[in-house]
Amino acid sequence: MTHHNQAQLFARAAEFASRTALIDLNGQYTYQQLLDASAGAATGLLAGADDLQEDRVAFLVPSGFDYVATQWGIWRAGGIAVPLAVSHPRPELEYVITDADAATVVVHPEFAERLRPIAQELDLRFILTTDLLTGAAAPLPEVDAGRRAMILYTSGTTGKPKGVVSTHDNIQAQVTALISAWGWTPDDHILHVLPLHHTHGIINVLTCALWSGAICQMLPGFKADEVWLRFIDSDLTLFMAVPTIYNRLIAAWEVASVAEKEAMAAACARFRLMVSGSAALPVSVLEQWEAISGQRLLERYGMTEIGMALSNPLYGERVPGFVGSPLPTVEIRLVDDNGQVVTVDGTPGEIQVKGPNVFLEYWRRPEATAEAFQDGWFRTGDTAVRENSIYRILGRNSVDIIKTGGYKVSALEIEETLRTHPNIQECAVVGIADPKWGERVCVALVLKPDHQLTLEDLRDWAKERLAPYKVPADMQLVADLPRNAMGKVTKPEVKKLFEVEN
Numbered sequence: 001m002t003h004h005n006q007a008q009l010f011a012r013a014a015e016f017a018s019r020t021a022l023i024d025l026n027g028q029y030t031y032q033q034l035l036d037a038s039a040g041a042a043t044g045l046l047a048g049a050d051d052l053q054e055d056r057v058a059f060l061v062p063s064g065f066d067y068v069a070t071q072w073g074i075w076r077a078g079g080i081a082v083p084l085a086v087s088h089p090r091p092e093l094e095y096v097i098t099d100a101d102a103a104t105v106v107v108h109p110e111f112a113e114r115l116r117p118i119a120q121e122l123d124l125r126f127i128l129t130t131d132l133l134t135g136a137a138a139p140l141p142e143v144d145a146g147r148r149a150m151i152l153y154t155s156g157t158t159g160k161p162k163g164v165v166s167t168h169d170n171i172q173a174q175v176t177a178l179i180s181a182w183g184w185t186p187d188d189h190i191l192h193v194l195p196l197h198h199t200h201g202i203i204n205v206l207t208c209a210l211w212s213g214a215i216c217q218m219l220p221g222f223k224a225d226e227v228w229l230r231f232i233d234s235d236l237t238l239f240m241a242v243p244t245i246y247n248r249l250i251a252a253w254e255v256a257s258v259a260e261k262e263a264m265a266a267a268c269a270r271f272r273l274m275v276s277g278s279a280a281l282p283v284s285v286l287e288q289w290e291a292i293s294g295q296r297l298l299e300r301y302g303m304t305e306i307g308m309a310l311s312n313p314l315y316g317e318r319v320p321g322f323v324g325s326p327l328p329t330v331e332i333r334l335v336d337d338n339g340q341v342v343t344v345d346g347t348p349g350e351i352q353v354k355g356p357n358v359f360l361e362y363w364r365r366p367e368a369t370a371e372a373f374q375d376g377w378f379r380t381g382d383t384a385v386r387e388n389s390i391y392r393i394l395g396r397n398s399v400d401i402i403k404t405g406g407y408k409v410s411a412l413e414i415e416e417t418l419r420t421h422p423n424i425q426e427c428a429v430v431g432i433a434d435p436k437w438g439e440r441v442c443v444a445l446v447l448k449p450d451h452q453l454t455l456e457d458l459r460d461w462a463k464e465r466l467a468p469y470k471v472p473a474d475m476q477l478v479a480d481l482p483r484n485a486m487g488k489v490t491k492p493e494v495k496k497l498f499e500v501e502n
């Protein structure tokens, strides 16, 4: 592979210098301001060195200009960006910082006290964004695009989340495929409401916008009423979100007045494209949204390890329930249970992916990386079927992977944490189909003799240890967990405990 310089994103930004790049709660920023602040940040991070040489820099910064300037600063200094989630409690943050073996943490003052104790305990360099982003710029290194750029943590079927390492080339391939497929131009203006520790928010929304010379308007999180206001008040052309968010926008529309509904519909009519992904889009949601907004959502399929892989067309028919066909430069094959490549339409198989978009490795996990590939193809663990050249997702290979609110969570990881609760003897976590969340996290518990536990107490306890989307939404107390003849917990039986309830 020929490697070019990582600096392409920044060279492009220089061409758009005087244009608006970002809008956040504090104001508007041009591409030049982003270049200046990130050069200062890079210089500060380098602290006299020539190149960070892939040192990991973890950063906890709310959505907005400071987040992007920090991310760009890390890249321009030759570091690996490790975004931390503002919603995470201390143990989750500590896990990511430790696993990534970060030497430096950059933190916005709002979150300083959450990270300071961790930085002290681990003896890390601790920098406030207020200091980093105002520094003067010195010459910066040339960074080869084949180098590691980012680590995103993703839950898997085994234990703790793994760090997905993408190179600058991977990011460029992921971004440019989407820009060409979805027709991004400098005239686009997107509203960003997604978390910034996952691909959807970082690549599909933020980096595609900035690569294109477009405007990215960043809100610090999703609130349905606020989003409707922005739809009405801003000249937006694009919106991208998870099905749970479209659900909530529909719910807010339902309680609006007739006049408000007219303004909402008129606002939506101005968009050129709205996209859904990260979890299956129920056909009912697609239909309701189309009735409200006049927009037929473009559903696409992706994964942290590969960026986006399959997409419905920008022009042409978007068939409800289908995720379309391979994006430019992405190769897809389906492989059946016997490891054979599926050649006939209508036969289900595991989606396997090849192309410049596919990640480099799981951070410091060579065995997990090797297991994730079959003959050079990345094994997604998702099953699909192809019909008339377009793909439909059928489900996942593992019951222990749950998708809730667009977040991928591991049942085993949650169980591991819950088992450390002093009142819990045994537990089994399952994902139960849910109209709001796609799936919701539920746990069957066996308590220790003579111990009690309410759902509220369990949730309070879990919130201090797990990301909010991993905290069980529902629980059932049982005398024993259902097991098969081998003594293994039977998850389908556990699921029935909750499904009866519905």
Ligand code: MCA
Pocket: 193, 194, 195, 198, 199, 200, 201, 221, 222, 242, 244, 245, 277, 278, 279, 301, 302, 303, 304, 307, 404, 405, 406, 407, 408, 437, 440, 441, 468, 469, 470, 471, 473
């Ligand atoms: C939060 N709560 C939940 C969940 N999440 N309850 C059940 N299930 C959940 N998943 C609870 C909270 O604990 C809280 O309860 C109450 O709901 C409100 O919490 P809040 O934090 O306000 O929720 P929210 O912020 O409104 O979250 C909803 C959301 C969010 C905006 C839809 O889940 C979200 O941003 N999802 C997007 C995730 C995403 O970007 N995924 C992309 C990764 P209490 O009141 O008791 O405290 S996937 C990806 O990148 C791949 C590549 C791809 O294909 O895109």
Ligand code: AMP
Pocket: 154, 199, 276, 277, 278, 279, 280, 281, 299, 300, 301, 302, 303, 304, 305, 323, 380, 382, 393, 396, 403, 406, 407, 408
């Ligand atoms: P993550 O690892 O968090 O990036 O999540 C990737 C997973 O989300 C995929 O492996 C799928 O299971 C799921 N996913 C993403 N997009 C879709 C979609 N359009 N339909 C169904 N599942 C999806």
